[in-house]
Amino acid sequence: MAGDAAAHGIREVDPDGTILLIGREPTGPVTRPALSKKLWTDPDFAFDQVWLPTADDTGAELLLGESVVGLDREARTVTTDAGLTLGYGALLLATSGEPRRVDGVEPSGRVVYFRTVRDYERLRDLAGGDRHVVVVGGGYIGTELAAGLVQNDTRVTLVFPQETLTGHTFPAHLAAHVQRRFADAGVTLVGGTRVTGTESGADGVTVTLDDGRVLAADAVVVGTGIEVDTSLAGGAGLAVDDGVLVDEHLRTDDPHVWAAGDAAQYPDRILGRRRVEHVDNATTMGTQAGRNLAGADEPYTHTPFFYSDLFDLGYEAVGRLDASLTTVEDWHEDGFGAGVVYYLDDAEPDRVAGVLLWNVWDATDRAREVIATQRDVRPEALRGRIR
Incomplete structure (x- = not known):
């Protein structure tokens, strides 16, 4: 792109x-x-x-x-x-x-490291029809693929290293909400676990986890960055x-x-x-x-945003989203319907390091402004800055 x-x-x-x-x-x-x-x-x-x-x-x-x-x-x-x-x-x-490789997980006709159009086409062939697909990775690609597959007549097991899905990114109770949404949609969640090996055969693939469990699946798709x-x-x-x-x-x-x-x-x-x-x-x-x-010689001044869509959950964000940072939350609707989470920069305590816009749209410019200019990071000063 x-x-x-x-x-x-x-x-x-x-x-x-x-x-x-x-x-x-x-x-x-x-x-x-x-x-x-x-x-x-x-x-x-x-x-x-x-x-x-x-x-x-x-x-x-x-x-x-x-x-x-x-x-x-x-x-x-x-x-x-x-x-x-x-x-x-x-x-x-x-x-x-x-795609980042996982030790012991070799690509095959049934094991797809997801990145390209051809990977998408291969996964489409392996999914649907109530087949079972194991998704490896709890980041952007892993969560998006798990959500997409389970909505396409596919049984999904999502294996990820965090104890709570998205727990490395979102505050604990928001991550717990996201995890419940995946479970309610029918995704089997296997957290705090890593895949250590796969073995592909004519009829399926076996997946070995680091706790000794073995999963039988029709396919494996890896989305680990x-x-x-x-x-x-x-x-x-x-x-x-x-x-x-x-x-x-x-x-x-x-x-x-x-x-x-x-x-x-x-x-x-x-x-x-x-x-x-x-x-x-x-x-x-x-x-x-x-x-x-072509000769313009202009500086690149844009601070990019990123986004994801998971079922009916959606967000945009600017900057650093790290659950280990101190956060200030400003929920506009009950039940995580819409709100803003400010992540504070531990290295520079008077700065905002990142802004999560949870079901809050057309606000990335305001998020950039907060990161660039806001120096009063008390909860009462941050809440209401972005609505």
Whole structure:
């Protein structure tokens, strides 16, 4: 999605320059959040709506199913795993990452590490018909997939390391509410546990847990985050540290190379240097990087938000959501119907580190303002700041 946005950003500045997008996936850019959300939960969202019309909108050429394995900064060329060498005037690294592997869990026809369109199609084939799918991971992808699958005639067991689902992110009683919602929907919750191995067969897969239990399933889907891919940048001598390091213009320490999206560690104007793996960051940063590739030389000033939808529960958030931080809660409706949770920065006690908007919409700009300017973090000063 960052690459697609970059192509559009280039065209905002340069209507004529040639654009080539190279991607290891065999399919073109897609609306990636739909793979774990709308395609499972919105009957009006058709599969063909997932594709982004990059080539039609921007005239970019797409080279798909190939990985760039070499970067020669002096010659300004990249080389693919198929042996193709291409020159560039300006280069964007939007390499994102690969699904984080779980020791003992090998991918197979029945074990899917979820990331791509092909992964979605494979999981669709394995789900439904009252089949049993074990979901590994209690973060964004794991929870979204568990919610989507159970709404599509699938028996779901969700295995996650936290004692309470989302307990590492939300205050304890809100996390307990989310966990009850999953249980009420029919998801079997196995918390405080990790998967240590799987064994696939013709008729199913067995899943071994670290407490010795063994689960029988039709399929396993793993959603435990990504390992960011900095190999190309690091191999070319660019500065990397949990991401490719860029300045406020998204430029690396090479004047002809930029980075954007999941793989870019950038200086956020409000939150400080960080790396963000969410769609708002991919699209806004990608657009700005594209503009700068075309010569705009503008700073990236956007602080991204992120969101998730779980059954009838939905939220948007800005900044750091960490249940270990002190929180101030401001519930506007009883029973967690709607409200705001402010996470206080323990390192800087007079600052808000993050804002959770629970069923509160069109308020991300106000959340950014609170994080940037609010210095009175007493509960009575924070409650009512965002309604």
